[in-house]
Amino acid sequence: MSGKGRLVLYVGPMFAGKSSHLIKAASAHERVLALKPGFDTRDGAELVSRDGSHFAARSVRRWPSHSEDYSHIVLDEVQFMVSPHYEGDIVAELQSARLRGATVTVGGLDSDYRQEPFEIVSRLMQFADEIIHLEARCHVCNQPAQWTAKTHETGHLLETGDQELYEARCDEHWCLPEVP
Ligand SMILES: Nc1ncnc2c1ncn2[C@@H]1O[C@H](COP(=O)(O)OP(=O)(O)O)[C@@H](O)[C@H]1O
Numbered sequence: 028m029s030g031k032g033r034l035v036l037y038v039g040p041m042f043a044g045k046s047s048h049l050i051k052a053a054s055a056h057e058r059v060l061a062l063k064p065g066f067d068t069r070d071g072a073e074l075v076s077r078d079g080s081h082f083a084a085r086s087v088r089r090w091p092s093h094s095e096d097y098s099h100i101v102l103d104e105v106q107f108m109v110s111p112h113y114e115g116d117i118v119a120e121l122q123s124a125r126l127r128g129a130t131v132t133v134g135g136l137d138s139d140y141r142q143e144p145f146e147i148v149s150r151l152m153q154f155a156d157e158i159i160h161l162e163a164r165c166h167v168c169n170q171p172a173q174w175t176a177k178t179h180e181t182g183h184l185l186e187t188g189d190q191e192l193y194e195a196r197c198d199e200h201w202c203l204p205e206v207p
């Protein structure tokens with residue numbers, strides 16, 4: 028494999044369908060290297076969407092060997108692929124896969140629960156050939172939501188969780204969590 032590949036990035040808040048799109052992208056090919064961060068232990072060795080779809084994936088804390096054997100790479104939750112949870116520079120590794128000709132499809136949160144950008148995702152945006160911004164539905168009013176709110180403060184910026192801890196929110200209903 029050689030020549031210019033392609034980096035496609037799905038970003039948005041939680042519940043926006045990022046995993047669903049990645050699973051569809053992975054399922055469209057016979058041979059795919061699907062990766063998820065070792066930090067996210069919620070769903071075992073699978074990419075899982077809340078719409079019920081799933082796809083077998085490798086849980087990694089560093090870039091896998093033999094990745095060059097794959098022309099399609101799919102990776103979810105890239106915001107977790109940072110030190111000390113990930114050893115290496117995921118942006119450089121994905122860019123290198125793209126440059127050797129792979130089609131790389133990545134999903135991640137563009138901003139954290141404080142509405143601050145995840146720096147690793149912002150860096151990746153610079154190299155993306157296509158960025159798809161997805162929206163969820165606000166948990167309060169059901170209007171389009173581009174933010175994630177945390178329902179109570181735990182003191183952790185990176186913390187796996189679902190609806191018990193996070194909600195999609197629109198501009199009007201986003202707020203910082205109450206500090207206990
Ligand atoms: N607030 C919400 N807004 C939109 N979809 C939601 C919401 N809560 C649950 N869902 C469900 O979640 C699915 C998307 O989930 P998922 O693919 O896991 O998204 P993401 O990876 O972006 O968190 C939607 O198809 C819908 O069925």
Ligand SMILES: Cc1cn([C@H]2C[C@H](O)[C@@H](COP(=O)(O)O)O2)c(=O)[nH]c1=O
Binds near residue numbers: 041046
């Ligand atoms: C906003 C926010 C989220 N997280 C965590 C919570 C979830 O485990 C993932 C996002 O999963 P999804 O597939 O996009 O629903 O990220 C976090 O650690 N910090 C945050 O600020």
